Amino acid sequence: MLKLLQNEWMKLWSKKGTWIMAGLMVILIIAMAGIMKWSYSLMDDESDWKLSTQSELENDKNSLASGVLKGESKRLAEENLQISEYRLANDVAPLKDFSREGMIYNPSVGSIALLLTVIVAAGIVASEFSQGTIKMLLTRPVKRWKIMTSKYLAILLFGVLLMLIGFITTILSAFIFFPSEGGQALAISGGNVVEVSIWGHGLYILLLSFVNVIITATFAFMIGSVFRSSGMAIGLSLFIYFTGSVIVGLLSRFEIVKYLIFTHMDLTMYESNYILNDEITLSFSLVVLAVYLIAFLIVSYTVFTKRDITA
Amino acid sequence: MGPTPIVELKNLTKTIRGKKIIDDLSLQLYPGQITGFLGPNGAGKTTTIRMMVGLMKKSGGEVVIDGQTLSADFEEALSKVGVIVENPEMYKFMSGYKNLLHFARMQKGITKERIDEVVKQVGMQNRIHEKVGTYSLGMRQRLGLAQALLHRPKFLILDEPTNGLDPAGIREFREYLRLIAKTENVSVFVSSHMLSEIELMCDRIAVIQNGKLVDLRDMSEPQEAHYYVEAFPADQTFELLGSLGFKSESVNEGFVIQAEKTKIPELVNALSTAGLELYAIQPHRKTLEDQFLELTGGGQLAETASK
Numbered sequence: 139m140l141k142l143l144q145n146e147w148m149k150l151w152s153k154k155g156t157w158i159m160a161g162l163m164v165i166l167i168i169a170m171a172g173i174m175k176w177s178y179s180l181m182d183d184e185s186d187w188k189l190s191t192q193s194e195l196e197n198d199k200n201s202l203a204s205g206v207l208k209g210e211s212k213r214l215a216e217e218n219l220q221i222s223e224y225r226l227a228n229d230v231a232p233l234k235d236f237s238r239e240g241m242i243y244n245p246s247v248g249s250i251a252l253l254l255t256v257i258v259a260a261g262i263v264a265s266e267f268s269q270g271t272i273k274m275l276l277t278r279p280v281k282r283w284k285i286m287t288s289k290y291l292a293i294l295l296f297g298v299l300l301m302l303i304g305f306i307t308t309i310l311s312a313f314i315f316f317p318s319e320g321g322q323a324l325a326i327s328g329g330n331v332v333e334v335s336i337w338g339h340g341l342y343i344l345l346l347s348f349v350n351v352i353i354t355a356t357f358a359f360m361i362g363s364v365f366r367s368s369g370m371a372i373g374l375s376l377f378i379y380f381t382g383s384v385i386v387g388l389l390s391r392f393e394i395v396k397y398l399i400f401t402h403m404d405l406t407m408y409e410s411n412y413i414l415n416d417e418i419t420l421s422f423s424l425v426v427l428a429v430y431l432i433a434f435l436i437v438s439y440t441v442f443t444k445r446d447i448t449a
Numbered sequence: 450m451g452p453t454p455i456v457e458l459k460n461l462t463k464t465i466r467g468k469k470i471i472d473d474l475s476l477q478l479y480p481g482q483i484t485g486f487l488g489p490n491g492a493g494k495t496t497t498i499r500m501m502v503g504l505m506k507k508s509g510g511e512v513v514i515d516g517q518t519l520s521a522d523f524e525e526a527l528s529k530v531g532v533i534v535e536n537p538e539m540y541k542f543m544s545g546y547k548n549l550l551h552f553a554r555m556q557k558g559i560t561k562e563r564i565d566e567v568v569k570q571v572g573m574q575n576r577i578h579e580k581v582g583t584y585s586l587g588m589r590q591r592l593g594l595a596q597a598l599l600h601r602p603k604f605l606i607l608d609e610p611t612n613g614l615d616p617a618g619i620r621e622f623r624e625y626l627r628l629i630a631k632t633e634n635v636s637v638f639v640s641s642h643m644l645s646e647i648e649l650m651c652d653r654i655a656v657i658q659n660g661k662l663v664d665l666r667d668m669s670e671p672q673e674a675h676y677y678v679e680a681f682p683a684d685q686t687f688e689l690l691g692s693l694g695f696k697s698e699s700v701n702e703g704f705v706i707q708a709e710k711t712k713i714p715e716l717v718n719a720l721s722t723a724g725l726e727l728y729a730i731q732p733h734r735k736t737l738e739d740q741f742l743e744l745t746g747g748g749q750l751a752e753t754a755s756k
Contacts, residue, residue: 149540
């Protein structure tokens with residue numbers, strides 16, 4: 139299996155496109171940081187964190203009092219309120235969004251890594267068919283499920299690598315472009331306010347967005363191996379990635395929305411303050427996603443191992 | 450017929466949407482022998498070959514390779530087989546060497562030395578590190594052969610191997626196949642549309658039509674010995690042949706007679722004592738094309754030949 143994975147890895151990095159994609163990602167992240175710094179320098183940000191925290195606190199109080207918040211959203215608002223009160227009482231400044239710490243605390247590499255991993259996942263089986271190499275690949279003394287597994291592992295590895303490169307690039311550009319502005323991230327743990335390390339939280343965000351990378355890439359992998367067309371796989375995967383939240387919005391009145399994959403794909407919502415549905419929790423999301431993931435893989439493997447190669 | 454067969458097809462059947470594409474096909478292939486696989490388009494050659502190498506699932510029957518059935522132990526059975534299915538499509542964005550490395554990793558126990566050895570065998574040392582995309586078709590065929598030979602297969606299976614090769618390439622390829630069949634005792638199974646090619650290359654041919662094996666014959670031993678005799682004047686020659694008891698048939702300038710090899714010296718003597726001018730006397734064999742036509746009917750051959 140290791141040798142098969144080595145093969146997939148070699149094929150992947152022998153394509154110029156892969157290097158271009160990885161390079162593009164690094165450039166994009168640096169450019170985004172540069173643009174952020176530039177637009178930030180245009181604003182005169184002399185606002186007092188105490189004032190904004192105070193208004194945030196009022197906001198949360200109002201929405202909690204109005205009773206529209208339920209479930210997870212309500213819990214998050216309550217936590218937020220508790221943190222705001224703690225900050226004002228103990229004089230602990232929050233992180234600034236456009237600061238070195240802010241960027242590391244909330245790295246935004248997920249969507250770029252997702253896009254690139256989807257492209258690779260869509261093509262890894264489909265391209266064997268379009269190049270005609272599938273005949274060479276499958277006439278070896280290796281069972282098809284092993285080949286499929288090596289391809290899937292290669293995708294996951296590629297995804298992890300991109301996330302890591304993305305995170306490192308983010309850290310570097312954070313240090314290059316932004317000064318340290320202090321501040322302390324806080325969270326609620328067991329009812330108490332605790333301090334949070336920006337590094338730990340950054341990695342946690344990375345992990346949550348990696349789940350989305352896995353799900354979308356597995357979907358692309360399935361479409362690519364069933365229909366043998368990478369274009370279609372890329373198209374459909376990005377379609378569900380971009381329109382997912384719209385579909386959730388449209389169907390929000392119905393119970394079924396809880397079980398749709400779109401509702402759960404972006405797990406970073408549990409770390410922001412906007413959750414697509416009031417009745418879901420992180421663990422529920424993970425269960426739903428796992429079910430979809432397994433279904434995608436069953437379809438991919440079954441079609442691939444049963445198919446007669448006639449092309 | 451030599452020792453035990455290395456490959457055995459037992460009642461192989463393939464049904465697609467209720468239609469029998471391959472119908473109860475049984476065939477044995479022996480070490481050191483090159484077997485040609487002939488048939489009109491759509492007869493089921495490619496389907497048979499694809500079932501033998503695991504690209505298509507069989508509907509019934511069994512493929513046994515060196516004692517292992519394909520369905521029971523796919524990996525063990527297929528590790529004895531080298532395959533070239535049509536034009537060898539390689540990874541164009543990688544070098545020839547990386548392609549070989551790729552396929553070597555999918556077999557057990559192929560060393561770097563073995564890869565170098567095969568590269569030398571097919572004469573590609575100079576360009577093996579260039580990208581396959583830059584190769585000519587002939588080069589790609591050689592690389593295709595190299596990947597099929599990496600693991601020293603006992604059985605080599607080739608589907609339309611000479612498609613698109615120039616005459617020199619075809620000849621080289623043919624001689625190479627004969628060589629490895631002889632020296633390494635490899636059993637070779639070749640499907641082709643090119644009858645003359647098969648005729649030159651094979652020891653034995655199997656003919657398939659409508660999914661059934663319709664003929665299996667050895668090329669080395671012609672069923673009936675025929676000789677072509679050309680002597681002058683023709684009418685006296687005809688009479689003489691008749692008086693000696695040969696049935697003769699006029700072909701071109703001379704006659705084709707049916708005769709045992711041992712009778713030939715006697716015939717030559719008779720011709721010269723009768724004072725006839727003898728220009729030629731040689732074994733005559735019906736071309737494979739003639740035989741193939743007889744077997745499968747002209748209409749389908751026309752289709753075959755147009756490919």
